Amino acid sequence: MPLEVRRGFVIFAAGFVILALIWAVRLDHVPPADFAFQNGTEPRTIDPHRANGQPEGRIVFELFEGLLRMLPEGEPDPETGLQALTPQPAMAESWEISEDGKTWTFHLRDDIFWNDGSPVTAHDFAWSWTRMLHPATACEYGYLIYEVHLAEQYQTSQVAIGDPVEVELWDRPGETPTSEANVQHFPRGTICYGILRNIEKPPEPKFEDGVSENERDNQLAMWEERWVYEVETVKEDPDGTIDWGEAGELRRFSISDQVASSPSVERTHGVLVPFSQLGGAQAVDDKTFVVTLNNAVPYFLNLVAYYPLFPVNQACVEKHGAPTWTKPENIVSNGPYQLRFRRLRDRVRVEKNPKYYKADQVSFKTIDFVSLESQNTAMNMYETGQLQWVYDLPTSVIEELRQREDFHSAPKLSVYFYKLNSDVPPLDDVRVRQAISMALNRKQIVEEVTKMGELPALSVVPPGIPGYISAQGLAENVDRAKQLLAEAGYPGGRGFPKMSLLYNTSERHRPIAEVIQQQLQNNLNIKIELKNMEWGSFLDTIQQEEYEMARYGWVGDYPDPNTFLDIWVTDNPQSNTNWSNEDYDALIKAASMEFDAEKRMAILREAEEIFVRELPIVPIFFYTSAEMAKTNIEGFAPSLLDMHPLSVLRYRDGTDRTTE
Amino acid sequence: MRDVLSYLLKRAAWMLLTLWAVYTISFVLMRSVPGNPFSGERNVPPAIERQLKARYNLDAPPIEQYFDYLTGIVTRGDLGWCTWLEDYSVNQVIAQGFPVSATLAIFALVFSLILGVTAGVISAVYRKSTADVALMSAAVLGIAIPNFVLASLAILVFVFIIQLFPAGGWGTLQQVALPALCLGLPVAAYVARLTRTGMLETLTKEHVRTAFAKGLPKRTVILRHVLPGALLPVVSYLGPATARVLTGSLVLEKIFALPGMGSHFINAATQRDYTLAMGMVLTYTVLLFVMNTLVDLSYAIIDPRVKLQ
Numbered sequence: 001m002p003l004e005v006r007r008g009f010v011i012f013a014a015g016f017v018i019l020a021l022i023w024a025v026r027l028d029h030v031p032p033a034d035f036a037f038q039n040g041t042e043p044r045t046i047d048p049h050r051a052n053g054q055p056e057g058r059i060v061f062e063l064f065e066g067l068l069r070m071l072p073e074g075e076p077d078p079e080t081g082l083q084a085l086t087p088q089p090a091m092a093e094s095w096e097i098s099e100d101g102k103t104w105t106f107h108l109r110d111d112i113f114w115n116d117g118s119p120v121t122a123h124d125f126a127w128s129w130t131r132m133l134h135p136a137t138a139c140e141y142g143y144l145i146y147e148v149h150l151a152e153q154y155q156t157s158q159v160a161i162g163d164p165v166e167v168e169l170w171d172r173p174g175e176t177p178t179s180e181a182n183v184q185h186f187p188r189g190t191i192c193y194g195i196l197r198n199i200e201k202p203p204e205p206k207f208e209d210g211v212s213e214n215e216r217d218n219q220l221a222m223w224e225e226r227w228v229y230e231v232e233t234v235k236e237d238p239d240g241t242i243d244w245g246e247a248g249e250l251r252r253f254s255i256s257d258q259v260a261s262s263p264s265v266e267r268t269h270g271v272l273v274p275f276s277q278l279g280g281a282q283a284v285d286d287k288t289f290v291v292t293l294n295n296a297v298p299y300f301l302n303l304v305a306y307y308p309l310f311p312v313n314q315a316c317v318e319k320h321g322a323p324t325w326t327k328p329e330n331i332v333s334n335g336p337y338q339l340r341f342r343r344l345r346d347r348v349r350v351e352k353n354p355k356y357y358k359a360d361q362v363s364f365k366t367i368d369f370v371s372l373e374s375q376n377t378a379m380n381m382y383e384t385g386q387l388q389w390v391y392d393l394p395t396s397v398i399e400e401l402r403q404r405e406d407f408h409s410a411p412k413l414s415v416y417f418y419k420l421n422s423d424v425p426p427l428d429d430v431r432v433r434q435a436i437s438m439a440l441n442r443k444q445i446v447e448e449v450t451k452m453g454e455l456p457a458l459s460v461v462p463p464g465i466p467g468y469i470s471a472q473g474l475a476e477n478v479d480r481a482k483q484l485l486a487e488a489g490y491p492g493g494r495g496f497p498k499m500s501l502l503y504n505t506s507e508r509h510r511p512i513a514e515v516i517q518q519q520l521q522n523n524l525n526i527k528i529e530l531k532n533m534e535w536g537s538f539l540d541t542i543q544q545e546e547y548e549m550a551r552y553g554w555v556g557d558y559p560d561p562n563t564f565l566d567i568w569v570t571d572n573p574q575s576n577t578n579w580s581n582e583d584y585d586a587l588i589k590a591a592s593m594e595f596d597a598e599k600r601m602a603i604l605r606e607a608e609e610i611f612v613r614e615l616p617i618v619p620i621f622f623y624t625s626a627e628m629a630k631t632n633i634e635g636f637a638p639s640l641l642d643m644h645p646l647s648v649l650r651y652r653d654g655t656d657r658t659t660e
Numbered sequence: 661m662r663d664v665l666s667y668l669l670k671r672a673a674w675m676l677l678t679l680w681a682v683y684t685i686s687f688v689l690m691r692s693v694p695g696n697p698f699s700g701e702r703n704v705p706p707a708i709e710r711q712l713k714a715r716y717n718l719d720a721p722p723i724e725q726y727f728d729y730l731t732g733i734v735t736r737g738d739l740g741w742c743t744w745l746e747d748y749s750v751n752q753v754i755a756q757g758f759p760v761s762a763t764l765a766i767f768a769l770v771f772s773l774i775l776g777v778t779a780g781v782i783s784a785v786y787r788k789s790t791a792d793v794a795l796m797s798a799a800v801l802g803i804a805i806p807n808f809v810l811a812s813l814a815i816l817v818f819v820f821i822i823q824l825f826p827a828g829g830w831g832t833l834q835q836v837a838l839p840a841l842c843l844g845l846p847v848a849a850y851v852a853r854l855t856r857t858g859m860l861e862t863l864t865k866e867h868v869r870t871a872f873a874k875g876l877p878k879r880t881v882i883l884r885h886v887l888p889g890a891l892l893p894v895v896s897y898l899g900p901a902t903a904r905v906l907t908g909s910l911v912l913e914k915i916f917a918l919p920g921m922g923s924h925f926i927n928a929a930t931q932r933d934y935t936l937a938m939g940m941v942l943t944y945t946v947l948l949f950v951m952n953t954l955v956d957l958s959y960a961i962i963d964p965r966v967k968l969q
Contacts, residue, residue, distance in 0.1 A: 009958065020766045027832065028831070030831055042745065047747070050746065135711055136711050138715075323741070323746055345757075346830055377827065377917045380828060384820075384827045535695075536694065536932045540695040
């Protein structure tokens with residue numbers, strides 16, 4: 001290299017470093033928000049029909065608003081500190097219920113608008129509920145409203161011969177009859193309506209033994225795609241009404257492009273029940289929304305106030321498509337706040353929505369939902385005034401924090417337990433399951449390990465649900481446990497096979513598992529091996545039911561015992577315990593049909609009685625919340641569902657985020 | 661100049677080959693790990709899971725997925741939509757995360773170079789003095805202490821005891837300072853030791869003795885005749901240093917709640933975000949490859965003894 005090049009290079013390199021520094025210095029600084037808090041892991045999406053976690057939920061609750069909204073009622077309970085939240089009028093100002101409890105009529109307010117200025121109507125709700133239930137939206141909360149007429153058939157694509165159906169033709173934007181599907185949440189090609197007359201099925205594939213379940217499912221799915229649906233189509237009037245009685249021509253449809261290559265068969269995305277036309281969620285006029293249920297649901301208003309049933313703006317979603325419609329420059333919403341910007345794994349900034357009908361009562365102008373998983377970092381930022389509320393506190397300092405004025409703690413609707421796989425001997429023996437549960441010392445676990453003020457649990461429904469008293473579980477009793485174990489054929493733990501106890505890798509779960517391991521060893525002489533797995537593998541192992549005992553938790557979706565009990569019925573995808581009890585299944589079913597609140601609670605309690613004697617799971621404790629919020633925030637109080645409506649919070653007069 | 665060009669072309673070819681290998685291995689590894697992006701505490705009914713898989717082409721046979729995705733990357737530079745972070749495409753995530761990580765890395769590197777070289781020169785010139793012993797002990801500590809320990813100490817001192825910096829977050833120079841410091845210190849320590857060794861070696865060279873003999877002031881000799889030669893090992897260390905700063909920021913981003921690429925990388929893996937994890941692996945491969953090439957190139961330019969091959 002010539003000398004000049006080297007000299008030049010040094011100058012160039014120096015210049016490059018300076019340029020890089022200049023580039024790095026111009027940071028886009030944003031002023032702090034009025035209120036900022038720890039929102040846990042980065043929200044997966046802010047689409048109300050796709051969201052499923054708490055961090056997502058907190059954002060959706062503020063951006064959108066449903067017919068009703070969970071808001072504080074009365075003062076917090078002086079004993080527990082719990083603030084009662086009840087469904088209260090929001091987009092709907094009033095509602096009526098039919099005598100049999102199956103028809104709900106909601107009347108919408110007149111002064112409600114989307115933030116683009118267009119009015120919010122009952123049609124928005126009808127369309128949004130349809131979108132939520134459409135199979136391609138794949139909303140995980142669809143099951144919540146399976147009692148709504150046709151909802152379950154629609155979401156799970158069930159059709160029967162003789163049913164009225166809707167057929168979506170293969171003509172979404174960019175599709176040709178032989179192309180790949182243009183996959184979208186709630187896509188709409190041309191829809192035809194008709195009566196399903198026949199399904200022609202090619203011979204069902206036969207399986208040899210030893211074909212994996214996955215392969216079998218795949219083959220079956222491909223086979224179903226080749227079905228040909230014969231539909232007698234009916235005419236749609238220009239105003240959108242359909243005369244289901246007037247028969248039209250017979251057309252044949254199939255999902256498979258090979259089958260549809262025959263000239264007599266048209267290609268379709270699917271044949272579904274026409275939920276938008278005949279389903280249980282209909283707009284009667286612009287301001288009246290009627291919901292028809294198959295069976296009365298006593299907690300229906302709680303569901304209506306839950307975010308998956310919040311409306312989205314049809315024009316916006318159709319114009320931009322998912323997920324682009326959720327970008328700050330596109331999104332149209334109707335809640336107390338509107339989206340300003342999203343910085344990944346940093347924060348979601350929302351600002352007050354000026355078009356909101358109660359905008360004058362919303363206090364904070366801007367709110368930051370800070371994506372923060374580390375407990376220590378969150379605590380540091382709280383202590384230095386960067387955050388005003390943290391809910392995930394480091395265990396190491398909890399004793400100290402407990403003494404402070406800004407510490408809040410209250411029972412939560414959430415239970416921690418160990419699943420027992422009833423397919424694995426000796427866990428198939430109820431005496432063994434009872435022995436394991438009775439041999440534990442839960443008090444030691446909550447007082448010496450978790451230390452957050454958890455309550456030892458012997459049943460599965462947490463306390464605090466109005467009108468319900470949990471079943472009395474089997475009390476801890478080491479002598480009785482030993483006796484049961486002996487009766488089951490393992491006197492003194494002799495001959496008991498070595499079992500493993502599975503938990504997901506976490507500083508929270510390890511010490512609990514260790515204590516349980518020790519207690520079982522000391523009290524029953526059972527040897528348990530601890531096994532930890534990273535979260536994704538852990539979930540997979542449980543879903544494959546390849547475990548013996550596994551740590552799990554459950555958070556209630558709505559304040560009703562049913563949310564803790566109906567997951568254990570035979571073949572519920574959430575159970576994974578292989579436990580099955582006919583009486584239990586029958587009671588849960590009976591409870592879902594019973595509209596008298598008192599009787600219903602009694603039935604559910606009866607079911608829980610069976611459950612706590614059968615013990616397909618070993619309950620350990622009920623969670624309590626432990627959070628810190630600055631003392632100058634008014635309206636902050638823990639609630640059973642661990643929800644905090646942010647639009648009712650405000651700073652005490654004369655203070656702001658910088659003052660205490 | 662021709663050898664530079666042919667060298668660059670050769671490196672580019674190697675990079676493509678490496679990327680392809682990395683893509684293939686990552687693809688196979690990701691598909692063989694249990695779990696999928698749609699599993700959560702609440703199980704998804706099978707019908708719904710099928711819809712979700714169709715959306716991300718995960719229902720196709722693996723070999724078809726392999727080629728479809730590869731074609732998308734090569735022809736359109738499109739890494740696809742994130743499977744977990746579903747409102748974003750991988751390209752958008754990188755576009756948001758890269759500037760943060762780059763800013764942090766630039767500050768950390770510049771800081772470590774300035775501090776490391778200064779310390780190295782001082783301790784070489786005043787060899788065996790108290791300053792030398794102190795600086796070199798500090799350097800040993802700096803190399804030995806992992807940066808998450810350093811970060812905790814720094815937070816304790818600079819956030820709580822002397823309230824100088826905020827505890828975390830991103831957006832102001834103050835917020836960058838502490839993480840950049842923690843990220844740069846171990847590198848600075850290494851640079852200081854390299855500089856010192858290089859200086860001591862060069863100080864014994866004949867041209868240096870000649871310069872002193874000519875009666876040049878000490879300062880001129882050190883800056884003009886000793887330092888350039890002594891810095892060669894430092895330049896060659898810049899490649900590994902960049903790698904260290906880029907990967908080291910994975911931990912620091914978590915501690916200081918910074919929205920950089922590191923946090924995306926870790927979360928993509930644990931959340932089984934196939935496309936995002938792939939995008940991150942490929943981006944890091946490109947970054948490290950390019951940085952190493954640049955360092956090799958500059959090394960060859962500065963040091964006439966080095967030939968590019």
